[in-house]
Amino acid sequence: MNAPARPAPWSRRTTWVVRSLGVTSAVGLALVVWLGLWVTPPDKTQHDLVRLVYLHPPIAWVALYLAFGIAVISSLLWLWPRTRSRQWDRLAAASMEVGVVFTALTLATGAIWGRPTWGVWWVWDARLTSTALLLVLQLGYLALRRVPSSAEARARRSALAAVIAGVDVPIVHFSVSWWRTLHQSATVLNPDLSPTIHGAMAWTLLLGFVAMSLAFAWLLVLRYRAEALAEVLDDRALDEALSERWAEGPDPSPAPGTPVGVGS
Amino acid sequence: MWRDALLVAAKDLRIEARSRVVLNQVAPFAVLVLVLFALALGPDRGPLRQAAPGLFWVAVLFASVLAVQRSAAVETTDSSRDGLRLSGIDPAGAFLGKAAAVALELLVLEVVVGAGALVLFGSSVRSPGALVAASLAGTAGLAAAGTLYGALSTGTRMRETLLPLLFLPVAAPVLLAGTRAWQAALGTMASSAGDPWVRILLVFAAVYLALGVVVFGALQEAS
Amino acid sequence: MLFGPNGAGKTSVLRACAGLLAISQGDAMVLGHDLRRHRTAVRRVVGMLGHEPALYDDLTVAENVRFGVRAAGADPGAVDPVIERLGLGGRVRRTPAARLSAGQRRRVALAGLIARAPRLWLLDEPHAALDSEARDLLDDALREATASGATALVASHEPDRVLPLADRVVDMAGGRVTGQQRGQRPRQLPGGAHVA
Numbered sequence: 001m002n003a004p005a006r007p008a009p010w011s012r013r014t015t016w017v018v019r020s021l022g023v024t025s026a027v028g029l030a031l032v033v034w035l036g037l038w039v040t041p042p043d044k045t046q047h048d049l050v051r052l053v054y055l056h057p058p059i060a061w062v063a064l065y066l067a068f069g070i071a072v073i074s075s076l077l078w079l080w081p082r083t084r085s086r087q088w089d090r091l092a093a094a095s096m097e098v099g100v101v102f103t104a105l106t107l108a109t110g111a112i113w114g115r116p117t118w119g120v121w122w123v124w125d126a127r128l129t130s131t132a133l134l135l136v137l138q139l140g141y142l143a144l145r146r147v148p149s150s151a152e153a154r155a156r157r158s159a160l161a162a163v164i165a166g167v168d169v170p171i172v173h174f175s176v177s178w179w180r181t182l183h184q185s186a187t188v189l190n191p192d193l194s195p196t197i198h199g200a201m202a203w204t205l206l207l208g209f210v211a212m213s214l215a216f217a218w219l220l221v222l223r224y225r226a227e228a229l230a231e232v233l234d235d236r237a238l239d240e241a242l243s244e245r246w247a248e249g250p251d252p253s254p255a256p257g258t259p260v261g262v263g264s
Numbered sequence: 265m266w267r268d269a270l271l272v273a274a275k276d277l278r279i280e281a282r283s284r285v286v287l288n289q290v291a292p293f294a295v296l297v298l299v300l301f302a303l304a305l306g307p308d309r310g311p312l313r314q315a316a317p318g319l320f321w322v323a324v325l326f327a328s329v330l331a332v333q334r335s336a337a338v339e340t341t342d343s344s345r346d347g348l349r350l351s352g353i354d355p356a357g358a359f360l361g362k363a364a365a366v367a368l369e370l371l372v373l374e375v376v377v378g379a380g381a382l383v384l385f386g387s388s389v390r391s392p393g394a395l396v397a398a399s400l401a402g403t404a405g406l407a408a409a410g411t412l413y414g415a416l417s418t419g420t421r422m423r424e425t426l427l428p429l430l431f432l433p434v435a436a437p438v439l440l441a442g443t444r445a446w447q448a449a450l451g452t453m454a455s456s457a458g459d460p461w462v463r464i465l466l467v468f469a470a471v472y473l474a475l476g477v478v479v480f481g482a483l484q485e486a487s
Numbered sequence: 488m489l490f491g492p493n494g495a496g497k498t499s500v501l502r503a504c505a506g507l508l509a510i511s512q513g514d515a516m517v518l519g520h521d522l523r524r525h526r527t528a529v530r531r532v533v534g535m536l537g538h539e540p541a542l543y544d545d546l547t548v549a550e551n552v553r554f555g556v557r558a559a560g561a562d563p564g565a566v567d568p569v570i571e572r573l574g575l576g577g578r579v580r581r582t583p584a585a586r587l588s589a590g591q592r593r594r595v596a597l598a599g600l601i602a603r604a605p606r607l608w609l610l611d612e613p614h615a616a617l618d619s620e621a622r623d624l625l626d627d628a629l630r631e632a633t634a635s636g637a638t639a640l641v642a643s644h645e646p647d648r649v650l651p652l653a654d655r656v657v658d659m660a661g662g663r664v665t666g667q668q669r670g671q672r673p674r675q676l677p678g679g680a681h682v683a
Contacts, residue, residue: 079482136433143429144417157416160483161430164412167475168434175437175464179444271557279545282583338543347541351558352531481527 028211067099272361317446336414355481
């Protein structure tokens with residue numbers, strides 16, 4: 001792979017863009033909370049509990065489609081030789097890590113929503129079960145990234161892991177939902193939580209999706225940046241190690257430039 | 265590719281025949297899992313008979329983790345490292361060969377464990393054909409996905425802990441579908457209801473076999 | 488012959504030619520195959536003797552050699568004669584690799600290499616773990632191979648042993664090639680590297 005470009009310090013414009021992204025998402029979320037808690041009406045059957053619909057589905061959507069989806073697509077881009085570049089590896093890792101947080105939140109909001117309705121903190125309904133499996137898949141990916149190895153090996157390994165797991169996600173969804181619908185007692189014990197949405201509720205819900213996506217994007221940018229900076233540190237350490245190795249022989253190389261082939 | 269696959273499968277099976285790791289260690293472990301579940305779920309046969317299909321597949325899943333770890337370990341001892349790559353064998357063939365060897369080992373193991381489950385939990389078999397079909401399809405999928413993850417986590421020091429964490433969630437649909445298919449075959453569920461589950465098992469196997477053929481070459485370079 | 492101190496990169500070059508190490512910059516062709524794109528094809532026509540013998544512990548000597556031969560698509564009839572020639576016949580032939588001594592394992596690896604009859608030999612300090620009889624066998628095999636048209640790339644710390652066989656010596660230090668010479672006589676270069 002090419003020698004990494006040192007990430008330039010953010011220009012003022014970039015900093016402004018990122019900051020306004022953060023501010024916008026914060027404002028959006030605050031709006032959603034206000035609308036959700038005070039402006040929109042309570043549901044007929046679920047009463048005030050329905051207000052979680054402005055949070056839970058958006059979070060779930062971000063966790064699965066945005067975060068995991070971006071991670072898988074970046075992994076594919078890294079794996080394809082023509083588009084290979086360190087930025088895709090960084091993006092995949094950042095996306096997966098932020099995504100884990102959202103997945104965990106999905107489970108938490110789902111449980112909170114379900115507790116008053118079902119009486120228990122957890123049921124094995126289709127979405128919660130699939131999300132739980134998704135969480136474990138993401139945690140596995142992150143654990144894999146922690147294994148010490150060269151940057152290229154780690155990138156390749158993580159990208160492949162993401163793709164191999166990603167292929168499974170639709171299969172999991174399909175089989176889990178089948179598992180639920182074919183189970184006779186499902187409809188009786190676990191009524192579907194999805195309420196009917198109309199009017200002001202629909203707008204708030206839409207705002208919820210938008211605000212959550214913006215929040216995710218903001219976190220993603222920050223995490224990506226942190227990853228790039230971490231790489232700079234790693235590369236410096238590698239350079240030092242290489243110089244030491246060359247100095248081992250009786251004839252230390254006068255110019256430790258780019259070596260023939262790869263030293264790893 | 266097929267010739268290479270046969271070569272690798274034969275090598276792996278010969279190694280197993282000589283070292284007997286799966287037979288002497290993994291199979292008893294799988295039976296042990298059944299016994300432990302019996303201890304956990306109580307001496308009454310009722311709940312055990314209900315749970316038998318699921319317990320069988322859980323035991324098979326754990327066994328497949330061990331079998332796959334062993335298959336990967338064969339290639340990465342200090343002495344055999346890089347041997348498979350150096351030999352010049354087509355990676356797709358190597359993948360199919362290793363997966364086939366693991367699948368065969370698992371199938372033999374399943375005969376033992378399946379018989380054990382039926383006997384220990386007092387189930388009766390309504391349609392053995394469906395039982396076999398589900399086991400074949402499920403095993404193929406487990407072997408394929410497992411071989412992929414085995415290659416992914418070689419070269420890392422955490423193969424023992426990382427491989428189960430990565431592989432088992434992905435294998436969850438096999439557990440789901442296999443259990444339902446076995447329930448149908450054992451008569452605790454309507455018999456026709458088993459067919460869609462066998463189909464899911466076949467899809468899973470097909471997807472992971474295809475993925476492995478495409479991706480195994482890149483995987484080998486990652487360690 | 489590749490010559491140079493520790494850390495010069497000799498092993499890396501060999502491993503790269505074997506298709507084991509990925510190339511980060513530039514292109515390379517080995518025996519007509521692109522090293523970047525067709526690594527499997529490269530590996531089939533190349534044979535490497537590295538620091539580790541690349542053997543399967545549970546397989547016997549014969550089975551190990553035969554696997555390598557079949558994988559390369561070489562003539563399986565060559566297996567037995569080579570095994571005999573390297574002193575691995577008789578009971579040793581049927582012994583699993585795990586039970587062999589270190590020297591015997593190196594001989595098995597060497598047998599595997601010879602039996603595959605690759606067109607490019609990659610040897611990383613091959614004389615290191617061999618006893619004197621095996622070293623002679625290795626030199627004979629090398630001579631035969633190069634005489635029949637194969638090329639051998641040898642990285643060695645023992646110039647006296649390899650030099651007589653070498654057509655060309657490549658100097659390496661610090662990860663770069665620092666000199667090349669044809670001919671047989673060693674010559675001292677400033678900086679301590681040898682050239683022949």
